[in-house]
Amino acid sequence: MTVSVGVKFGNSFERWRERHLRVLMLAPAMLVLLTLTIFPSIYMIFAATTRISPNPNLPWQFAGVDNFLRLLTDEQFHVGLWNTLIFTVFAVGTEFLLGLGLALLLDRYIRRMNFLKTVLMLPMMLPPVAVAITWKLIYEPQFGVLNEIMFQLGLPLQAWAGDVNLAMFSVVVADVWQWTPFVFLLMLAGLASLPNEPYEAAAIDGASAWRQFWDLTLPFLKPVIAIALLLRIMDALRLFDLVFILTGGGPADRTKTLSLYIYQVAYRFADPSYAAAISLFVLFATVAFSTWFIKRMRLAD
Structure with missing residues (x-):
């Protein structure tokens, strides 16, 4: 039992x-x-959706959509949004073109130079803070390496990160240096997986290298390109580390991004409710763009 x-x-x-x-x-x-x-x-x-007072003894007050309505009239928010979009377009576009170009070059002509591939991938392995500090030293007006090269070439010295006309360019260059290897790695993996038969048939038909690239390589790489662009755009929209250390959002707010503005609103202006509203806007905008982008890529197939 x-x-x-x-x-x-x-x-x-x-x-x-x-x-x-x-x-x-x-x-x-x-x-x-x-x-x-x-x-x-x-x-x-x-x-x-509430109004939080800096004084912890005061109760929270329900604000509804008031914090979100402030976005429509907040000029600093508009500046941060515009700067973020400008940075995303130029940084991600340049990284894609350079990454694809380097992948095509190394896949076709330098396949056996694995050491060179490793060197090209080193920047993306570095912490963003270390990259920002390094480029801050490079851009240093008096003792920076870049201005030393300009001096040796007889060219006028520049303030780079401190110039209103060059600050955004300087941030883009630093980001491109770090994250082009990421796009390069994805493109190189995509090229390594391409079939040989369509290219052999195209060569027999007399198709030029440019025609093969346009009609075969790009369509085959479309899923990889979509992943690379989506990941880099999502990352660029929340840029903070590089700008915070390199320029602090200046000069004259030329490099102030939304992430940096959220930080300033929350900790410098002590308005966590409004900072949360901006954060939600960035989150929803990123999700909406990602959904639209994925649907467009599927329709294009």
Whole structure:
């Protein structure tokens, strides 16, 4: 009798374990996701719809959509949005063209030079803070390497990160230097997976190298290009580290991005409710753009 009860209990436990094993294995990851992602998101939505006083003794007041309506008339927000879009277009566009060009060059002519490929990928392995400090030293007006080269070539010295006309260009150059290897790596992997038969058939038909690139390489690489552009655009829209260290948003707010403005609103102006509203705007805009971009790429196929 005791043995039969034990067997039934063991079978029931086995069935319960098989039924709930997936849930048990996912529970730690779900707990981490709930703690680090879902709860902060809910808290941010709650903060964006309230009015939080810097004085912790004062109660929070419900504000509804007032914080979001401020976005329509906030000139600093408009400046940050415009600068973010300008940076994203020029930085990501340049990184894509350089990354694709380097991948085509190394895939066709320098396939065996693995050491060169490793060197090209080194910048993206560095911490963004280290990259920002390095380029800050390079752009230093009096003792920077760049101005020393300009002096040796007999060219006029520049303030670079401190010039209103060159500040955004300087930030773009630093970002391109760090993240072009990321696009290069994705493009190189995509080129390595291309089939040879269509190219052999095109060569027999007399198609030029440019025609093969336009009619074969680009269509084959479209999924990889979509991934590279989407990841880089999403990352560029939240640029903070590089601008914070390199220019601080100046001069004259020429490099102030939305992420930097969120930081200033939250910690310098002590307005966390409005900072949460701007953060939600950036989040929803990024999600909307990503959804639209993915749908367009699917329709293009």
